[in-house]
Amino acid sequence: MKNDFILKGNICYSETMDRLWVAEQQYVICVDGKSAGVFSEIPEKYQGLPVKDCGDALIVPGMVDLHAHAPQYAFRGLGMDLELLEWLNTHTFPEEAKYASEVYAKRAYTMYVEELKKSDVTRAVIFATMHVEGTKILMELLEDSGLSAYVGKVNMDRNGGKDLEEKSAEKSLEETKRWLAETDGRFQHVRPILTPRFIPSCTDELMRGLAELQKEKKLPVQSHLSENPGEIAWVKELCPNVSNYSEAYEQFGLFGGDCPTIMAHCIWMEEDEIEKMKNNQVYVAHCPQSNMNLSSGIAPVRRFLSEGIPTGLGSDMAAGYSTSIFRAMADAIQCSKMRWRLVDDTQKPLTVEEAFYLGTKGGGAFFGKVGSFEEGYEFDALILDDSNIAHPQKLTVRDRLERMIYLSDDRHITEKYVSGRKVK
Numbered sequence: 521m522k523n524d525f526i527l528k529g530n531i532c533y534s535e536t537m538d539r540l541w542v543a544e545q546q547y548v549i550c551v552d553g554k555s556a557g558v559f560s561e562i563p564e565k566y567q568g569l570p571v572k573d574c575g576d577a578l579i580v581p582g583m584v585d586l587h588a589h590a591p592q593y594a595f596r597g598l599g600m601d602l603e604l605l606e607w608l609n610t611h612t613f614p615e616e617a618k619y620a621s622e623v624y625a626k627r628a629y630t631m632y633v634e635e636l637k638k639s640d641v642t643r644a645v646i647f648a649t650m651h652v653e654g655t656k657i658l659m660e661l662l663e664d665s666g667l668s669a670y671v672g673k674v675n676m677d678r679n680g681g682k683d684l685e686e687k688s689a690e691k692s693l694e695e696t697k698r699w700l701a702e703t704d705g706r707f708q709h710v711r712p713i714l715t716p717r718f719i720p721s722c723t724d725e726l727m728r729g730l731a732e733l734q735k736e737k738k739l740p741v742q743s744h745l746s747e748n749p750g751e752i753a754w755v756k757e758l759c760p761n762v763s764n765y766s767e768a769y770e771q772f773g774l775f776g777g778d779c780p781t782i783m784a785h786c787i788w789m790e791e792d793e794i795e796k797m798k799n800n801q802v803y804v805a806h807c808p809q810s811n812m813n814l815s816s817g818i819a820p821v822r823r824f825l826s827e828g829i830p831t832g833l834g835s836d837m838a839a840g841y842s843t844s845i846f847r848a849m850a851d852a853i854q855c856s857k858m859r860w861r862l863v864d865d866t867q868k869p870l871t872v873e874e875a876f877y878l879g880t881k882g883g884g885a886f887f888g889k890v891g892s893f894e895e896g897y898e899f900d901a902l903i904l905d906d907s908n909i910a911h912p913q914k915l916t917v918r919d920r921l922e923r924m925i926y927l928s929d930d931r932h933i934t935e936k937y938v939s940g941r942k943v944k
């Protein structure tokens with residue numbers, strides 16, 4: 521079904537990491553779910569298309585959440601006084617075990633997807649739990665929401681406690697294959713992603729099996745890397761054969777290259793790990809709010825950007841309590857200032873332009889041409905009404921966008937589009 525249209529307003533998008541394009545009172549054109557570009561006058565061939573005049577509102581690309589845990593939404597804002605491993609055992613694993621119940625999964629996931637629909641997020645890469653039925657429910661809800669997502673059934677065959685552990689590597693792989701078979705071809709906007717939780721949760725046998733599956737089905741992979749010093753020490757104990765955490769994934773072929781990979785956090789990185797991420801083009805999901813809440817540390821994002829490592833932002837719901845990627849942009853800027861001041865004064869803090877890039881085009885690249893209004897990009901857009909953020913002085917459009925990063929919430933998002941589909 522054709523759904524071509526034009527939005528008129530104050531259009532902002534990233535061209536490059538440090539170049540924000542601002543087009544005041546111009547037109548962005550959606551044809552077949554993709555941007556046909558931004559124009560000061562409507563070109564001849566698009567003259568017949570309906571034009572929606574957004575007045576003085578801002579029009580920006582939709583935001584990309586590169587790392588979130590849907591089942592953890594239920595306990596957002598709780599347990600923020602612990603570090604990673606304690607937090608997992610005290611709050612996370614007991615909550616995730618409840619998703620064995622389809623009734624509970626449906627109730628809780630409905631709440632998460634409703635929130636995501638209202639938020640600034642148009643695309644997300646999401647962990648479910650190890651339970652197949654619950655994961656399918658999450659995929660169905662996301663598909664119905666109109667959002668675009670990757671969803672992973674989590675693999676974990678060790679260290680999950682009696683209620684959140686698959687009985688064996690074989691059983692975990694069997695369940696993963698069943699999940700893939702039962703969801704194959706069922707969704708238009710939701711895709712599967714292999715999801716070994718992290719090295720401490722997965723035996724070598726399981727990782728080998730997942731690597732085979734990855735090669736066979738050409739699936740992407742998501743996991744966690746170097747979040748917390750205690751976690752890293754544990755990985756060293758569990759994998760005495762490798763010299764660092766990255767190698768614990770790489771030894772199985774689950775670390776970029778032919779295997780599109782997102783690693784969340786990447787805080788405590790050794791030099792040769794950074795080199796490997798660059799060579800293998802492993803995506804970093806930078807989750808600054810989570811990293812502050814669990815006292816994990818401050819990721820070297822400036823390094824990632826200057827090395828050309830693909831990087832985006834993640835909420836890491838619920839170690840991060842906010843679904844907002846505008847909020848993640850503000851957090852990323854603030855964290856980078858602390859790193860510059862306290863850790864390494866050769867690595868200058870992130871600018872607003874860079875943070876905006878990370879939350880749109882940076883993370884969007886994992887989905888293809890996503891996160892910009894340049895010609896050929898998926899038409900993911902937010903219309904932002906900032907008229908209730910009072911100011912006595914005149915502000916430029918760029919300044920207004922900066923204030924949205926710091927001051928906006930869901931109420932400022934009046935409309936939202938994913939690949940040209942209106943979802944809010």
Ligand SMILES: [Zn+2]
Pocket residue numbers: 587588589744784836
């Ligand atoms: Zn996570």
